[in-house]
Amino acid sequence: AQTVTQSQPEMSVQEAETVTLSCTYDTSESDYYLFWYKQPPSRQMILVIRQEAYKQQNATENRFSVNFQKAAKSFSLKISDSQLGDAAMYFCAYRRGTGNQFYFGTGTSLTVIP
Amino acid sequence: NAGVTQTPKFRILKIGQSMTLQCTQDMNHNYMYWYRQDPGMGLKLIYYSVGAGITDKGEVPNGYNVSRSTTEDFPLRLELAAPSQTSVYFCASEDPRRGIQKLFFGSGTQLSVL
Numbered sequence: 001a002q003t004v005t006q007s008q009p010e011m012s013v014q015e016a017e018t019v020t021l022s023c024t025y026d027t028s029e030s031d032y033y034l035f036w037y038k039q040p041p042s043r044q045m046i047l048v049i050r051q052e053a054y055k056q057q058n059a060t061e062n063r064f065s066v067n068f069q070k071a072a073k074s075f076s077l078k079i080s081d082s083q084l085g086d087a088a089m090y091f092c093a094y095r096r097g098t099g100n101q102f103y104f105g106t107g108t109s110l111t112v113i114p
Numbered sequence: 115n116a117g118v119t120q121t122p123k124f125r126i127l128k129i130g131q132s133m134t135l136q137c138t139q140d141m142n143h144n145y146m147y148w149y150r151q152d153p154g155m156g157l158k159l160i161y162y163s164v165g166a167g168i169t170d171k172g173e174v175p176n177g178y179n180v181s182r183s184t185t186e187d188f189p190l191r192l193e194l195a196a197p198s199q200t201s202v203y204f205c206a207s208e209d210p211r212r213g214i215q216k217l218f219f220g221s222g223t224q225l226s227v228l
Contacts, residue, residue, distance in 0.1 A: 009154070033215050045204065045219040091156060095215065100145065100164065101172065102217065104156040 004094050006105035013082045014113050020067075021077045021108045023092030029053075031097030034068065034075045039089040039107070048090070051075065053097075079110075087112045116140050120205050120220035127195045127227045135190040135223050137205030145208040146188040147217070148172075148180065150201040157204065163188055195227045 003026045013019035025034070036048040051059045051068050058066050063083075067076045079086055092105040118139045127133055139146065144165045149157040159172030163182040177199055179191040188207075192199060202224050206217040 004156075035215075037217075042221065043202070044221045045206075045217070047216050050215055100162055100170075101159055102147075102157075104149075104158075106154055106156040 004092050004103050004105040006092055006108050008108045009106070010109045010111070012111040012113055013079070015082055015084060017082055018078060018080045019082055019110065021079075021090055021092075021110070023075045023077070023105055025073050025075065025092070025094045025103075027073070027094065027096070029096050033095045033097065034066075035093040035095070035102070036064070036066070036075075036077045037091045037093060037104075038086075039091065040085075041088070045091070049077065082112050084112050084114065086110060118205055118207050118218050118220040120203075120223050122223060123221065124224045125226070127192075127225065129195060129197065129227060131195050132191070132193050133195070133225075135192070135203055135205075135225075137188045137190065137220060138186050139188075139205075139207040139218070140186065141207060141209065141218065142185060143207035143209045143218070144185065145210055146182065147206045147208070148178070148188070148190045149204045149206065150174065151204060151222075152201050160190065160203075192225075197227050199225065200227045201225060 005024045032053045034051045037045045038048045049061045063080045065078045089107045091107045094103045121136045147162045148160040158174045161180040163169045202222045205220045
């Protein structure tokens with residue numbers, strides 16, 4: 001089975017500052033996808049950003065960007081200009097290119113301090 | 115557009131009881147999934163389905179059963195509930211034909227087995 005590791009159970013950031021959440025993964029595949037999902041207190045999971053392994057360019061979605069280091073098997077999420085609404089649990093996830101299953105990390109709880 | 119709807123939102127079961135968690139989606143997605151989320155453990159795949167009449171086991175299928183008679187519905191059956199099945203259960207769907215690689219989640223069912 002694939003493994004996804006999030007080594008930061010909790011993180012905090014001041015409002016308007018930048019925070020980076022870490023994720024590493026283990027795979028022998030060359031074709032795969034990586035994801036960051038957000039789970040706010042409402043509990044419903046929402047896709048934040050997605051990265052295809054074959055793309056060298058890091059994905060960006062407004063204030064959210066990733067640092068994808070394929071050789072190091074690292075996939076960190078940077079949140080710029082943090083807002084109170086960013087407070088949530090963030091999950092890193094992996095999917096093999098031809099696979100059906102998503103593998104999730106254990107999550108990082110992000111607190112935004114006003 | 116309702117998306118993925120799960121019922122009930124909360125349930126308490128006694129050991130040995132059975133119940134069915136309902137999941138329906140109105141997006142005509144072929145792929146559907148059941149995950150469980152335990153504290154500090156991320157999401158684990160229980161069962162998934164790639165279309166009506168087709169189901170397959172995920173990482174943690176023991177104690178559960180599923181069926182997929184229609185594209186819209188993917189119920190999860192718990193037989194002989196045990197305390198180890200206390201968890202939050204999420205249903206998700208996906209349309210892989212679009213190549214978007216995005217899971218749409220329901221809002222979850224919090225189940226306690228006492």
